[in-house]
Amino acid sequence: MVKKFRFFSVLFLLVSPLTLFANFDFNANCLNAYKSIFELKLGNAKAYISTEKKLRPNNSIIPLLENYVDYFTLLTSESKADFDRLKGNKSARLDKISDDDKQSPYYLYAQAEINLQWALIRGRYGEYFNAAMEIKKANSLLQENAKKFPNFHLNLKGLGLINAVLGNLPDGALKSTLSTLGIKGNLQNGLAMFEKLADNLPKSSFEPFYEEVVFYYAYVLTDVAHSPSAYAKTMKYTERIADTSLLKSYLQSYVCIKNGHNDEAINILKSRPEGGVYQPFPYLEYLEGVAHLNKLDLTASVHFNKFLQINKGVNYIKDANLHLAWIALLKGDKSNYTAYASKAANGGYTYNEKDKQAQNEAVAPAPDADLLKARLLFDGGYLTKAQQILEASKAADYNTDKDKTEYNYRLGRVYDDLGKDDQALVAYQAAINQGKSLKYYFASNAALQMGKIYEKKKNPAKAKEAYNTAISMKNHEYENSIESQAKAGLRRI
Missing domain, CATH: 1.25.40 (Serine Threonine Protein Phosphatase 5, Tetratricopeptide repeat)
Incomplete structure (x- = not known):
């Protein structure tokens, strides 16, 4: 009986190796x-x-x-x-x-x-x-x-x-x-x-x-x-x-x-x-909303609302509601701005950086409409339009340190991407001077962008100074991300 069992075992191994190994x-x-x-x-x-x-x-x-x-x-x-x-x-x-x-x-x-x-x-x-x-x-x-x-x-x-x-x-x-x-x-x-x-x-x-x-x-x-x-x-x-x-x-x-x-x-x-x-893939609806709003197309709300409707995940809920609040603001609808800002503040989760930032912005005072337009247009690569909006005013026209800092920062970013390095450096420095003690990311990121300009200009001493300035600012938005990019800049030079 034992021999018979061994025989069949060996036979099974020979004829069916894939089922065992x-x-x-x-x-x-x-x-x-x-x-x-x-x-x-x-x-x-x-x-x-x-x-x-x-x-x-x-x-x-x-x-x-x-x-x-x-x-x-x-x-x-x-x-x-x-x-x-x-x-x-x-x-x-x-x-x-x-x-x-x-x-x-x-x-x-x-x-x-x-x-x-x-x-x-x-x-x-x-x-x-x-x-x-x-x-x-x-x-x-x-x-x-x-x-x-x-x-x-x-x-x-x-x-x-x-x-x-x-x-x-x-x-x-x-x-x-x-x-x-x-x-x-x-x-x-x-x-x-x-x-x-x-x-x-x-x-x-x-x-x-x-x-x-x-x-x-x-x-x-x-x-x-x-x-x-x-x-x-x-x-x-x-x-x-x-x-x-x-x-x-x-x-x-x-x-x-x-x-x-x-x-x-x-x-x-x-x-x-x-x-x-x-x-x-609901996120693609969110992305399409972002793209349309970047060109100030307020029909972007269709995509954000569809995203919120079909999304079963935890990310971008706060940020989608913040974008809907911005659309209401650009329409002059303060009531709906407040309603969507409240949803951004109280709904959703804060697993990712976008939603953490949306949370911060939702509980802050409403943004200035022109600065918001310039921000969106810059993000979309519509640099000339963003420049026209910003150059129609000056930092002194704004009432708060936050808005003055943001104005200079946005102007610096536009000049930077247009290749107007010297004008960008002036605007970035103004943003640093005005906003280095604020909790917003404008001053720190301005220093980071200055470092990149100086690095491009083959001026390592100035680049190092700018990167260190970015690192030295603490307790602001996007601190970890900006600091890691500045440290990467220091390693490059």
């Missing part, structure tokens, strides 16, 4: 799932994954793909409830992968990716200690994998992201925890890794991973490095991505809005792919 098979089915994920067709991706589970249940690419689906579900929904529900999936996926073939380059890589994805999500909800531990783990796994498999180019994606983000991380709980763990980054090294990948992946066997590289590279250029080349590089590298990708529409429109290419953003958002096949 897992593997890393990034086959055509898995590539289709991966491609669907990066077009934000998450329903299609789940169908491909389900098929793969039936055909090859022990393929350890499956838990990695499932984690991608969770990651983009959370990025698009902004839902804390979804986050709390899905984060328990992590450990089971890692357990499955850890039982697999240690000789595969995907063995350490897949574990690192899952850790890194959860770290990026946790950081959005204040789980900084867990995020720091996951970043440490991902970094260690990728470093080891790079030594074992130096020609496995995908290692550079995670290492580039870790280097870039950690190399320019604002002071705070996450940075403090990572420093304690001995984890540091280098922004320039991270950018170089992404540049190398973006240029070389299309010519290699790793071409299917190109969209993911561009996704992270655009984020780093725009939100981490605040690079002046963010727009040009993002548009260059996203060009070869199919127009059927909703993620492409998001990347391009977001970078356009952040870099003053507002009309282009509106056109991209208007023509974005739609339909039930795509993951719901």
